[in-house]
Amino acid sequence: MNTPAATGAPPQPRSLESAFEDTIARDQRVEPRDWMPDGYRKTLIRQIAQHAHSEIIGMQPEGEWITRAPSLRRKAILFAKVQDEAGHGLYLYSAAETLGADRADLTEWLIEGRQKYSSIFNYPTRTFADVGVIGWFVDGAAICNQVPLCRSSYGPYGRAMVRVCKEESFHQRQGYELLLTMMRGTEEQRAMVQDAVDRWWWPSLMMFGPPDDNSPNSARSMAWRIKRHTNDELRQRFVDMTVPQAEKLGVTLPDPELRWNEERGHHDFGTPDWDELKRVISGDGPCNAERIARRRAAHEEGAWVREAATAHAAKQAARASEGAAA
Ligand SMILES: [Fe+2]
Numbered sequence: 407m408n409t410p411a412a413t414g415a416p417p418q419p420r421s422l423e424s425a426f427e428d429t430i431a432r433d434q435r436v437e438p439r440d441w442m443p444d445g446y447r448k449t450l451i452r453q454i455a456q457h458a459h460s461e462i463i464g465m466q467p468e469g470e471w472i473t474r475a476p477s478l479r480r481k482a483i484l485f486a487k488v489q490d491e492a493g494h495g496l497y498l499y500s501a502a503e504t505l506g507a508d509r510a511d512l513t514e515w516l517i518e519g520r521q522k523y524s525s526i527f528n529y530p531t532r533t534f535a536d537v538g539v540i541g542w543f544v545d546g547a548a549i550c551n552q553v554p555l556c557r558s559s560y561g562p563y564g565r566a567m568v569r570v571c572k573e574e575s576f577h578q579r580q581g582y583e584l585l586l587t588m589m590r591g592t593e594e595q596r597a598m599v600q601d602a603v604d605r606w607w608w609p610s611l612m613m614f615g616p617p618d619d620n621s622p623n624s625a626r627s628m629a630w631r632i633k634r635h636t637n638d639e640l641r642q643r644f645v646d647m648t649v650p651q652a653e654k655l656g657v658t659l660p661d662p663e664l665r666w667n668e669e670r671g672h673h674d675f676g677t678p679d680w681d682e683l684k685r686v687i688s689g690d691g692p693c694n695a696e697r698i699a700r701r702r703a704a705h706e707e708g709a710w711v712r713e714a715a716t717a718h719a720a721k722q723a724a725r726a727s728e729g730a731a732a
C-alpha cells in the first residue's frame with residue numbers, strides 16, 4: 407500500500423473543506439466544533455430557527471382550545487401535546503445556538519417578521535374537530551418531514567429530531583383517536599370532522615413547501631445531507647399514508663383528482679393553490695398578524711422572568727468567584 411503511513415512519510419495536511427466534504431460523503435455527522443462552510447452554517451441556522459419558530463407559534467391554534475376541551479381527559483391530552491411543542495421549540499433553539507446563533511436574536515427576528523415559520527399555523531381553529539385534524543394531518547406531515555431529519559448531517563439537529571419524532575407520533579395518534587371517537591358520535595359531530603378535513607387538507611399539503619422545480623434551496627440542502635428527500639417526494643409520501651386512514655375514518659378528502667395510480671404505485675392528486683401559499687408565507691394569511699401579535703405580547707410579558715434569571719445567574723457567578731478567592 408502506498409499510503410503515507412505505509413511509506414513512513416508524514417500525513418499530508420488536508421484542507422478543512424475537504425475534511426468537511428469527506429464527513430458528508432461518508433454519511434458521518436458534522437459536530438459544533440468542526441469546521442464547516444459559511445453557507446452550510448447559515449442554511450442550518452435558517453432552517454433550524456424556522457423549525458423552532460414553527461413549534462412555538464404552533465402552540466397557539468390548538469392552545470386556544472385547552473380551556474374549552476370537552477372533558478378532563480381531552481384537556482389533559484391537549485395540554486400535554488401543546489407542552490411538547492414548547493419543548494420542541496426549546497431543543498431546536500438550543501441546536502441553533504450550537505451554530506453560534508443567539509436565541510434572543512432569533513426571537514427578535516421572528517416578531518419583527520424577518521424570519522418565517524410554517525404557513526400552516528396561520529389558519530384558524532374553528533371547532534374542536536380542528537384539534538383532531540391538526541394532530542392527524544399537521545403532526546402527520548411533520549412526521550413525514552422530520553423522520554428523515556433524524557439522519558441530518560448536523561449532529562445536534564439530527565439528535566434533537568429523534569425525541570421530537572417520538573412525541574410527534576403521540577400527537578398524530580391522539581388526533582386520529584379523537585376523530586374516530588367523533589365519527590362514532592352524532593351526525594353533527596361527523597359533519598364537524600368532515601368540515602375540518604375540508605379546511606385543513608390543502609394547507610397541509612402546502613406544508614411541504616413549493617414544488618421541486620420552484621424550490622431554490624432544496625438542491626444544496628440535499629447535497630449537504632441536511633435534507634434527504636425533496637418537497638414533492640415528502641408530499642407524495644404524506645398523501646399515500648393518509649388516504650387509507652381517511653377511508654378507515656369514513657371521511658372524504660376534498661380532491662376530485664385523488665386516485666390510486668397502479669403504474670406509479672402512488673396516488674395521483676390535484677395541485678395545491680400555490681398563490682395561496684405565497685400569500686400566507688408573505689404575511690397575508692388569515693391569522694398571521696394575530697399569531698405574531700400574541701407572540702410579541704408573550705415575549706414582552708416574559709421580560710421580567712428573563713431579567714430575574716439573568717440577575718440570579720450573575721449573583722451565583724459572583725458567589726462562586728468569591729468562594730474560589732477565599
Ligand atoms: Fe412538534
Ligand SMILES: [Fe+2]
Nearest residue numbers: 491545574577
Ligand atoms: Fe406535534
